Amino acid sequence: MTAHTNPRSLSIPALENVYDSLAEAIDRAGQEKTNLFLVKLALLNANALGDADLFRQHLDAALRDL
Amino acid sequence: MHKPMAEPRPSIYYPYKVHAPWLPATGEQVQQHPVLIVGAGPSGLVTALELARHGVRSVVLNSELQVSQGSRAIVFTRRSMEILQQVGVAHRITENGLPWRFGNSYYRGQHVFRLEGPHDPHDRFFPMINIQQQYLEEYLLDACAANPLIELRWGNRCTNVRQEGARVLAEVDTPHGPYMIESEWLVAADGGRSSIRSALNLPLEGNSYEGNFVIADIRVDLPLPTERLAYFDPEWNPGNTVLMHREPLGIWRVDFQLPAGETPEQALQPDRLKARIDAQLAMIGYAGIPWEMDWNSVYSARALTLPDYVHGRFLFVGDAAHVLPIFGVRGANTGFQDAQQLAWHLAFVLRGLASETLLANYSRERVGAAREIIDEAGKSTRFMTPPAGGFKLLRDAVLSLSLSQEFVRPLYHWRTSRPHEYTNSRLNSAGDDNKLFTAGPADGAPPRNVRLGADDFLLDHLGGGLDLIYFTDASAVPGPLREVVMRARERGVPIKLTAVSSVGDLDVAGADRTLIDRDGQFRERYGVSAAGAAYLLRPDQHVCARWLTLDASRLSAALHNLLSA
Numbered sequence: 001m002t003a004h005t006n007p008r009s010l011s012i013p014a015l016e017n018v019y020d021s022l023a024e025a026i027d028r029a030g031q032e033k034t035n036l037f038l039v040k041l042a043l044l045n046a047n048a049l050g051d052a053d054l055f056r057q058h059l060d061a062a063l064r065d066l
Numbered sequence: 067m068h069k070p071m072a073e074p075r076p077s078i079y080y081p082y083k084v085h086a087p088w089l090p091a092t093g094e095q096v097q098q099h100p101v102l103i104v105g106a107g108p109s110g111l112v113t114a115l116e117l118a119r120h121g122v123r124s125v126v127l128n129s130e131l132q133v134s135q136g137s138r139a140i141v142f143t144r145r146s147m148e149i150l151q152q153v154g155v156a157h158r159i160t161e162n163g164l165p166w167r168f169g170n171s172y173y174r175g176q177h178v179f180r181l182e183g184p185h186d187p188h189d190r191f192f193p194m195i196n197i198q199q200q201y202l203e204e205y206l207l208d209a210c211a212a213n214p215l216i217e218l219r220w221g222n223r224c225t226n227v228r229q230e231g232a233r234v235l236a237e238v239d240t241p242h243g244p245y246m247i248e249s250e251w252l253v254a255a256d257g258g259r260s261s262i263r264s265a266l267n268l269p270l271e272g273n274s275y276e277g278n279f280v281i282a283d284i285r286v287d288l289p290l291p292t293e294r295l296a297y298f299d300p301e302w303n304p305g306n307t308v309l310m311h312r313e314p315l316g317i318w319r320v321d322f323q324l325p326a327g328e329t330p331e332q333a334l335q336p337d338r339l340k341a342r343i344d345a346q347l348a349m350i351g352y353a354g355i356p357w358e359m360d361w362n363s364v365y366s367a368r369a370l371t372l373p374d375y376v377h378g379r380f381l382f383v384g385d386a387a388h389v390l391p392i393f394g395v396r397g398a399n400t401g402f403q404d405a406q407q408l409a410w411h412l413a414f415v416l417r418g419l420a421s422e423t424l425l426a427n428y429s430r431e432r433v434g435a436a437r438e439i440i441d442e443a444g445k446s447t448r449f450m451t452p453p454a455g456g457f458k459l460l461r462d463a464v465l466s467l468s469l470s471q472e473f474v475r476p477l478y479h480w481r482t483s484r485p486h487e488y489t490n491s492r493l494n495s496a497g498d499d500n501k502l503f504t505a506g507p508a509d510g511a512p513p514r515n516v517r518l519g520a521d522d523f524l525l526d527h528l529g530g531g532l533d534l535i536y537f538t539d540a541s542a543v544p545g546p547l548r549e550v551v552m553r554a555r556e557r558g559v560p561i562k563l564t565a566v567s568s569v570g571d572l573d574v575a576g577a578d579r580t581l582i583d584r585d586g587q588f589r590e591r592y593g594v595s596a597a598g599a600a601y602l603l604r605p606d607q608h609v610c611a612r613w614l615t616l617d618a619s620r621l622s623a624a625l626h627n628l629l630s631a
Contacts, residue, residue: 035459036459036462036463036466039459039460039462039463040463040466040467042463043460043463043464043467043474044467044471047471047473047474
């Protein structure tokens with residue numbers, strides 16, 4: 001996957017930070033709004049990514065092994 | 067025995083006139099006509115008017131004795147107005163309609179998107195104009211009544227059709243009983259529930275979307291401009307969308323989706339409807355304002371088309387050919403384009419200028435247009451009324467983000483009806499210079515209007531046949547070009563030669579008319595940088611050839627291609 005070679009990939013402490021803050025944000029959104037919250041987040045991230053092809057790769061990666 | 071409604075339909079603003087039915091004389095022989103048009107809605111009437119313009123007689127059957135019940139189609143696009151101008155009624159719509167160009171989207175009380183329809187000073191018509199369908203039909207009917215080539219028969223319902231050899235036999239019922247009528251061609255303009263489509267057992271293909279929509283017309287005095295208003299996920303109708311449009315005479319259209327599981331009958335119960343309209347008016351800041359109901363109905367969002375509009379001697383047009391969702395004003399606006407297109411194709415066949423295979427081109431181009439429209443309509447529908455699951459989630463995420471994030475707001479963009487470009491049409495000339503132009507309407511594209519002076523525009527001068535637009539600064543059109551045009555005319559091809567000159571006020575010899583383009587704006591809009599360039603427009607004003615330098619042999623080739631497709 002691109003994550004290993006991406007110079008902009010997260011350091012391990014930063015990844016741990018994302019892990020915690022995403023988990024906490026999901027709890028803050030509440031069960032009923034979790035989906036809505038995650039879709040909003042995905043759209044914000046996709047826009048920041050600025051790369052529809054890369055986003056599509058992320059969709060495929062996330063759909064794997066569900 | 068056909069019994070059309072003989073009392074004026076109820077309306078608080080439109081004075082319905084009940085016409086006398088057309089009755090057959092007893093013992094009359096079966097009458098023969100070149101064209102029978104079944105249906106006197108916008109598509110059927112424009113077909114009749116445009117056919118007459120090409121010299122073709124028609125009989126139009128109207129099963130009713132009066133114009134449509136309720137306002138139905140209320141928003142007409144610029145291209146529709148350009149087509150209606152061709153058949154002589156645009157000025158009446160301009161006089162009485164409400165032009166507009168802005169659309170507004172609201173979510174949780176916040177104005178999240180404003181759409182601006184482009185309005186070029188070279189356009190005669192606004193991007194949109196609102197008028198109730200009754201008026202549109204009235205103007206078209208007046209134009210038909212004034213035309214000796216059109217015979218409109220009120221109160222005549224087509225009950226049965228069959229093709230025998232190269233003719234169509236139709237059984238027509240009237241308040242005095244049935245009669246038979248025979249025609250070379252039958253135009254099915256009998257609407258979304260086309261009985262001719264059913265009789266021929268022709269299935270539609272496409273999608274039906276979830277949900278039903280109430281459309282209600284009310285008279286209410288709201289001090290708001292003529293702009294489209296869209297309210298997403300309002301508190302009184304959670305998850306659904308509400309649309310509002312101003313119509314002439316103090317009428318407002320309110321559209322909204324029914325909550326899941328509610329039947330049309332339940333939704334149209336007066337008390338329930340009143341409560342919802344009250345809630346909508348309160349939400350936009352007019353709680354308790356008095357209003358009066360004129361008309362209401364329930365629609366479903368379907369996007370369907372016949373895969374072929376020509377079946378033997380039956381030709382389908384407008385809603386009879388396709389059923390399109392109400393979002394995006396695609397119904398009547400698509401029907402006008404069908405009608406204009408069908409009329410010249412059929413007229414050319416009837417006048418012996420082209421073979422019947424030209425009609426296959428009508429079907430190819432308009433089915434292609436309908437499929438493009440269905441694709442666009444699907445995108446609008448998935449945003450306005452998303453199906454449960456992923457689309458609903460995404461739509462709701464966009465609504466939520468739009469309150470603070472600029473980048474999602476263009477997703478509110480309202481895709482509206484626009485003219486199809488026949489880019490791959492077989493009528494486009496292969497040997498022209500289309501690809502060498504860097505500007506101007508390309509082969510297959512609709513025309514681009516040009517302001518020539520005060521209340522004087524290019525499209526005022528075009529139509530009724532082919533138009534050759536020749537850009538020159540010389541005093542005369544070259545002889546060999548005039549020769550080609552003359553020879554075509556001798557064969558009966560309707561073609562007009564318009565010279566566009568940048569010098570002087572003298573008419574260019576050999577041209578049917580000369581338009582002066584002193585400031586070069588015409589040439590700029592058509593991507594013309596040197597004299598000798600030309601455009602050939604079809605009778606629907608779409609481009610079918612353009613040249614940087616026109617010569618007689620290439621003009622001949624383009625005309626031959628058009629007439630032998």
